[in-house]
Amino acid sequence: xxxxxxxxxxxxxxxxxTTSIIGFIYFFPVLWIILTxxxxxxxxxxxxxxxxxTPTLDNFTSVFYRASITTGSSQATDxxxxxxxxxxxxxxxxxLALIVGTLAAYAFSRFPLRGNDTYLxxxxxxxxxxxxxxxxxxxxxxxxxGLAGTYWGIILLYTAFNxxxxxxxxxxxxxxxxxxxEDAARMDGSTEGRVFxxxxxxxxxxxxxxxxxxxxxxxxxxxxxxxxxxxVETRTVPVAMARTLGGEVGVDYGxxxxxxxxxxxxxxxxxxxxxxxxLRGVTFGTVKK
Amino acid sequence: MANTAKTRSGFGAWLLDPxxxxxxxxxxxxxxxxxxNIFPLMWSFGLSFFNYKASSLKxxxxxxxxxxxKVLTDERVWERFQTTAIIVSSSVIMQLIIGFLMAMMxxxxxxxxxxxxxxxxxxxxxxFVSVGVxxxxxxxxxxxxVSFVLNFFTEERFVLLGSxxxxxxxxxxxxxxxxSPFVMLLVLAGLVSVPKYLYxxxxxxRASKWRTFWTITFPYIKSLLLLAVLFRTIETFKLFxxxxxxxxxxxxxxxxxxxxxxxxxxxxxxxxxxxxxLAYIVLFIVIVLTNLYLYAVNxxxxxxx
Numbered sequence: 001x002x003x004x005x006x007x008x009x010x011x012x013x014x015x016x017x018t019t020s021i022i023g024f025i026y027f028f029p030v031l032w033i034i035l036t037x038x039x040x041x042x043x044x045x046x047x048x049x050x051x052x053x054t055p056t057l058d059n060f061t062s063v064f065y066r067a068s069i070t071t072g073s074s075q076a077t078d079x080x081x082x083x084x085x086x087x088x089x090x091x092x093x094x095x096l097a098l099i100v101g102t103l104a105a106y107a108f109s110r111f112p113l114r115g116n117d118t119y120l121x122x123x124x125x126x127x128x129x130x131x132x133x134x135x136x137x138x139x140x141x142x143x144x145x146g147l148a149g150t151y152w153g154i155i156l157l158y159t160a161f162n163x164x165x166x167x168x169x170x171x172x173x174x175x176x177x178x179x180x181x182e183d184a185a186r187m188d189g190s191t192e193g194r195v196f197x198x199x200x201x202x203x204x205x206x207x208x209x210x211x212x213x214x215x216x217x218x219x220x221x222x223x224x225x226x227x228x229x230x231x232v233e234t235r236t237v238p239v240a241m242a243r244t245l246g247g248e249v250g251v252d253y254g255x256x257x258x259x260x261x262x263x264x265x266x267x268x269x270x271x272x273x274x275x276x277x278x279l280r281g282v283t284f285g286t287v288k289k
Numbered sequence: 290m291a292n293t294a295k296t297r298s299g300f301g302a303w304l305l306d307p308x309x310x311x312x313x314x315x316x317x318x319x320x321x322x323x324x325x326n327i328f329p330l331m332w333s334f335g336l337s338f339f340n341y342k343a344s345s346l347k348x349x350x351x352x353x354x355x356x357x358x359k360v361l362t363d364e365r366v367w368e369r370f371q372t373t374a375i376i377v378s379s380s381v382i383m384q385l386i387i388g389f390l391m392a393m394m395x396x397x398x399x400x401x402x403x404x405x406x407x408x409x410x411x412x413x414x415x416x417f418v419s420v421g422v423x424x425x426x427x428x429x430x431x432x433x434x435v436s437f438v439l440n441f442f443t444e445e446r447f448v449l450l451g452s453x454x455x456x457x458x459x460x461x462x463x464x465x466x467x468x469s470p471f472v473m474l475l476v477l478a479g480l481v482s483v484p485k486y487l488y489x490x491x492x493x494x495r496a497s498k499w500r501t502f503w504t505i506t507f508p509y510i511k512s513l514l515l516l517a518v519l520f521r522t523i524e525t526f527k528l529f530x531x532x533x534x535x536x537x538x539x540x541x542x543x544x545x546x547x548x549x550x551x552x553x554x555x556x557x558x559x560x561x562x563x564x565x566x567l568a569y570i571v572l573f574i575v576i577v578l579t580n581l582y583l584y585a586v587n588x589x590x591x592x593x594x
Contacts, residue, residue, distance in 0.1 A: 004496040009485065019394055020401075026391075027591040029466065030411050032434065053494045104318035111298035111311030114413045119315070121583065126326040128579045130527045132551045133568040136343065137329035138562055161326030163318050192310075205572070220414035223530055238416045251422060272407055279478055281518050 001199070013255035023160065023264035030264075036257035044253045059258035078232075079240060079259070085230075085235040086220070087266065093158035094215040098208060099164030106196065108167065109174035110182075120168070131224055142229055149231025158224060162215045169214070174200065175206035213270060220267050237263050306569025337565035345558035356566035366567065368542070369550040376460060376532075376546060377525045383465035384521055385514065388472025395473070396480040412467045424463040425450075428535075444539075453543035456536045460544060463531050467523070472517045479510035512588050519582040523575060547571060 024031075036044050038055035065074040108116060139159065145155030182195050190198065201208075223238045230236060237259065244256050271278060336564045339354055341349035360366055365448040395406055412420070427435050428449045436447040449455040483506060532538065538545035551571070555564035
């Protein structure tokens with residue numbers, strides 16, 4: 001914590017060491033989960049808990065291949081499909097919400113409707129609402145319309161969940177831009193399309209990626225709706241995770257930890273790559289540079 | 290888009306008229322929201338006035354405000370609201386303290402900052418299910434790592450989830466651990482927005498660290514802290530999975546939050562209509578909180594401008 005003779009807001013390797021220790025303590029539960037993924041069943045539930053052990057990859061194998069009790073041969077599980085489903089569903093719905101949200105946000109920012117603020121408020125309320133309020137009607141609706149168990153059903157639902165904050169976030173980025181420049185471009189004969197794609201979008205690219213990461217984190221682990229509305233073909237990983245909990249022999253912590261670890265990798269890397277933008281996005285764009 | 294409108298005729302031209310541009314751009318978003326959110330909301334509002342049970346085939350009859358009356362006079366519902374209030378307030382306070390301290394820590398630029406920051410951001414990316422299952426394992430009296438560490442200090446067998454207070458603490462720790470990074474991001478964004486020259490001026494004036502914090506830093510993060518409180522309150526209010534897995538509402542029903550109670554009414558006792566009524570009371574509370582939230586956002590915008 002030596003601060004003398006150094007530029008304000010900068011610190012050296014000593015500071016890195018201190019924060020790393022604190023960071024590791026905070027990270028410890030995650031580390032423990034990752035370690036558990038490499039443990040045998042006995043090691044996972046050893047007393048006292050084991051920090052050092054002979055690692056095994058068995059849990060990772062059994063995520064994708066399950067030994068059949070009757071024949072003894074190994075049989076592929078559907079976990080690969082579930083990983084694909086999770087990536088496909090979360091990616092598509094967050095992307096879709098981003099496109100639809102950007103168009104709406106642009107309109108709310110540049111061509112206000114009558115009752116603009118009321119619309120925005122209603123839109124935000126739908127995001128704040130406890131999911132349990134709508135789960136029964138949505139469940140009935142999906143059954144009646146045949147959307148239950150389809151990709152489109154769950155994708156549209158997640159898109160709807162992501163639209164409110166996408167609009168709010170992206171609108172605040174549009175609000176930061178100077179509309180006079182756009183007007184000048186219009187005077188010079190630019191089409192509306194060129195103003196939008198050529199001037200506005202490039203300037204808020206950072207904001208768009210923040211919205212993407214933020215939405216992805218919130219959608220990635222959604223459980224309740226996925227549980228009720230996905231079928232065998234469209235099941236996502238959080239639902240599959242919960243399904244490993246049941247069973248006569250209790251929770252298989254090693255297997256669960258292996259799934260958690262694998263499932264953490266994609267979201268971790270996306271967040272790492274877009275970290276700086278996330279920092280900006282989380283404040284609803286209220287911090288101006 | 291305006292140019293293409295000129296060259297078209299009929300319906301196309303009408304639709305792409307500059308007057309309708311705003312409405313046209315908003316339409317896809319509103320349509321999806323209406324179908325997936327607003328329509329189901331109205332449906333469950335309707336259900337709350339009937340005596341519909343998802344488990345029975347009987348034709349539901351109109352009951353007026355009976356369900357609302359039943360829910361509001363039910364002592365159990367008030368108990369659940371109290372439990373929720375205790376869990377929400379302690380968890381949010383904990384998130385604020387941890388998040389704030391971590392933000393102060395990461396406000397400086399130091400080598401490998403990006404990587405160290407990832408260490409504390411990871412809990413947010415875990416699923417509720419896995420956090421629930423593994424925190425339950427950590428608290429476990431025989432195999433748990435928490436009991437193992439505590440056994441160095443005390444001989445007593447450590448059963449955190451055995452008492453109501455302990456169970457609440459267990460839930461609060463898990464939730465606060467998961468979401469403190471979120472508060473940190475908010476506060477950090479505020480800290481980053483403080484113009485550097487203010488600090489330089491303070492240093493020239495030899496202002497104490499304490500004074501620098503209260504007069505320069507705090508005004509910049511004040512409303513962001515308020516934002517964090519409201520956003521996290523609204524989110525924690527919905528806390529379901531973690532409670533359901535760690536304590537299942539127990540011991541007894543001492544940790545049953547309103548969300549868990551709502552789930553039980555709807556999916557275990559199948560009192561669909563009654564649960565819709567309760568859900569609407571919850572929604573009302575959330576709308577009030579949302580208003581407060583918006584107020585905070587607007588104040589923040591005014592301050593920055």
